[in-house]
Amino acid sequence: MNLTAATRLAGVVGNPISHSLSPILHNAWLEAAGLDGAYLAFGLAPGRFRAFVDGLRGGTLAGINVTLPFKTEALAAADRVSARAHAAGAANVLVFGPDGSVSADNTDGEGLLYAFARQAPGFRPDSGPLVLYGAGGAARGAVAAFLEAGCPEVRLLNRTRARAEDLAARFGDRVRALNTTDPDALSGAAALVNASSAGLGPDAPPPPDFSGAPTTAVAMDMTYRPLRTPFLKAAAARGLRTVDGLDMLIGQAIPAFTAFFGQPPPAAADVRGRVLRLLGEAP
Ligand code: NDP
Numbered sequence: 001m002n003l004t005a006a007t008r009l010a011g012v013v014g015n016p017i018s019h020s021l022s023p024i025l026h027n028a029w030l031e032a033a034g035l036d037g038a039y040l041a042f043g044l045a046p047g048r049f050r051a052f053v054d055g056l057r058g059g060t061l062a063g064i065n066v067t068l069p070f071k072t073e074a075l076a077a078a079d080r081v082s083a084r085a086h087a088a089g090a091a092n093v094l095v096f097g098p099d100g101s102v103s104a105d106n107t108d109g110e111g112l113l114y115a116f117a118r119q120a121p122g123f124r125p126d127s128g129p130l131v132l133y134g135a136g137g138a139a140r141g142a143v144a145a146f147l148e149a150g151c152p153e154v155r156l157l158n159r160t161r162a163r164a165e166d167l168a169a170r171f172g173d174r175v176r177a178l179n180t181t182d183p184d185a186l187s188g189a190a191a192l193v194n195a196s197s198a199g200l201g202p203d204a205p206p207p208p209d210f211s212g213a214p215t216t217a218v219a220m221d222m223t224y225r226p227l228r229t230p231f232l233k234a235a236a237a238r239g240l241r242t243v244d245g246l247d248m249l250i251g252q253a254i255p256a257f258t259a260f261f262g263q264p265p266p267a268a269a270d271v272r273g274r275v276l277r278l279l280g281e282a283p
Contacts, residue, residue, distance in 0.1 A: 014042075109145025
């Protein structure tokens with residue numbers, strides 16, 4: 001990498017940040033495109049986000065991706081908010097204008113639909129209900145994206161039902177909270193998406209029982225470490241098509257890269273293969 005005085009800079013901000021794959025993706029694209037740019041990772045102490053963003057006003061960086069725990073603060077720090085960031089209640093992209101302004105966007109929903117398009121060709125979000133496990137920030141973005149894409153019904157299954165009810169209330173009639181044990185929860189579902197951060201340790205809940213889902217349903221897990229999660233393995237055992245979380249990560253990064261560096265990433269760059277090798281997963 002040859003950094004110059006004209007190098008265009010962007011980065012990702014979060015806490016913790018050391019495991020972020022975003023620098024791998026963006027720098028691989030920059031290299032493949034031959035652009036004079038660099039993408040860095042910033043680990044920020046809690047409470048420092050607003051000051052960090054205000055310090056960047058005016059274009060020191062072209063923009064930043066924002067990850068946990070700052071996505072809600074990112075929305076509040078912006079002067080302009082896209083409709084989809086507003087609907088998701090969070091921003092994962094901030095772009096710094098030369099006039100000192102900050103514009104917020106949320107590309108997670110676009111990433112989610114990109115992952116479906118890549119790994120479940122022909123899937124249509126408007127073809128039936130979405131069953132969504134979780135009711136946190138990622139779930140909210142998923143609800144917004146699926147509703148925008150014409151999904152007729154979203155069923156929220158969350159450990160804390162009250163949180164699912166709060167989320168449903170934000171979106172109106174097409175979204176409702178169900179008990180995680182509701183025997184009809186998966187009936188007629190077109191998509192089953194895991195947006196829970198339950199993890200994979202000894203205390204993690206077992207994967208759902210997919211026997212009530214139609215075999216035409218597509219299952220997607222936002223977790224991508226490991227790539228084949230217990231959720232996806234259980235879905236595959238039921239005969240469902242599966243979509244992993246890595247393509248969502250790539251899909252949310254594509255519009256962010258375009259916003260930061262002024263052109264889409266080169267399609268030929270095999271960033272998925274590069275990340276899979278890094279994670280020790282066979283491409
Ligand atoms: P939040 O902290 O906002 O929400 C976490 C959700 O997980 C809540 O619904 C919570 O339920 C549930 N949960 C946590 N622990 C458990 C448990 N032990 N048993 C059952 N449910 C549990 O996180 P986010 O919504 O921001 O992120 C969710 C996941 O999605 C993360 O793993 C994140 O890494 C991933 N993600 C992946 C992306 C990608 O590009 N692939 C993009 C964005 C997120 P409760 O309400 O009961 O606490």
